[in-house]
Amino acid sequence: MPREDSRSQSPVSRPSGDRHYRDRSxxxxxxxxxxxxxxxxYRKKVQLPKKEHQYPSVNELKKRIRDVKRLLNRVDLxxxxxxxxxxxxxxxxxxxxxxEKRRERSKMIKKYHFVRFLDRKTASKDVKRLERREKEVSGSDLDSAAKEQKLAALAQKLRVARVNLxxxxxxxxxxxxxxxxxxxKKKKEMVKDGNNDEDGDAGYTLVHANAADKPxxxxxxxxCMKDGTLELLRDGKLKNGESGAVTKEKSNVDKKKTSIRDSVQQKDTTKTSVKPQRREDKNAKDSRGFSSKNDSRHSRARQSSPDDNGDESDGGFFEM
Structure with a gap:
């Protein structure tokens, strides 16, 4: 018999002192x-720092502008x-x-972000509701004339809703x-159930209902929807009506400032012109006063001359 067949595996007893011992079987x-x-x-997620855009500092730019202007004021440059x-x-x-424009833009975005979000949400709901209503009317069994009339009214409302969006x-x-x-929300509360129209758009009444009331x-x-320049309008690269109004207001303000300056200059000129007149008046008064004093002296002398005696002499040069 070969040696391998005669050998059998004997059970190995666990050592008493080794508590980490484990039988491989x-x-x-x-x-x-x-x-x-x-x-x-487990490893902690490493949060990388946000990429900060290297925008120039306003104070640093102002300092450089002051330095350059100070340098340009030198005569020997x-x-x-x-x-x-x-x-x-x-x-x-x-x-x-x-x-400064970038900072003002980011400030306005943060300020009106939530208001724009709410308006966009309401306008998108309005557009979807009108589109759904248009599909219902187009698939209904109404007369052709009534259907065309309703579809025309819905198309007009849908156009306004898309402009709002x-x-x-x-x-x-x-x-x-x-x-x-x-x-x-206030208008929704004020609207009664009996006053709802057929399209159910009473709850979505705009603040500026008429075209004349709209901004x-x-x-x-x-x-811009017709011209396809909406992106340029949002980025402020177009001259819109409000910018023109702003320029008009600025021009009016400038005119007011110039008129105020002119009035101030006129006041200064009047003051300067009044001062020499006052001086001349004072001089005239002084001369008048001086002349009046002389006249009074002469009159006193004349009054006193007839009262004096003719025999009395004054001790003159021709006295005999």
Missing amino acids: DPPKRKHNSDGASHQP PADARIVQERALAGYENDLEEE NYTIYYPLAERYIALYADA AMWHTVEK
């Missing part, structure tokens, strides 16, 4: 995953250096203007936002 107590992947220890500094000054002023999306980000649905930007958005 026994199955392991720890349950592993079916895919055999090793257990990965060479011509080539003056040209370089003038170009640098123009670049710094342009950077400062762009940075684009108004909430493409309103210029750098300008003050005028809400469309600010009082919608000027609404008509600008409607025009």
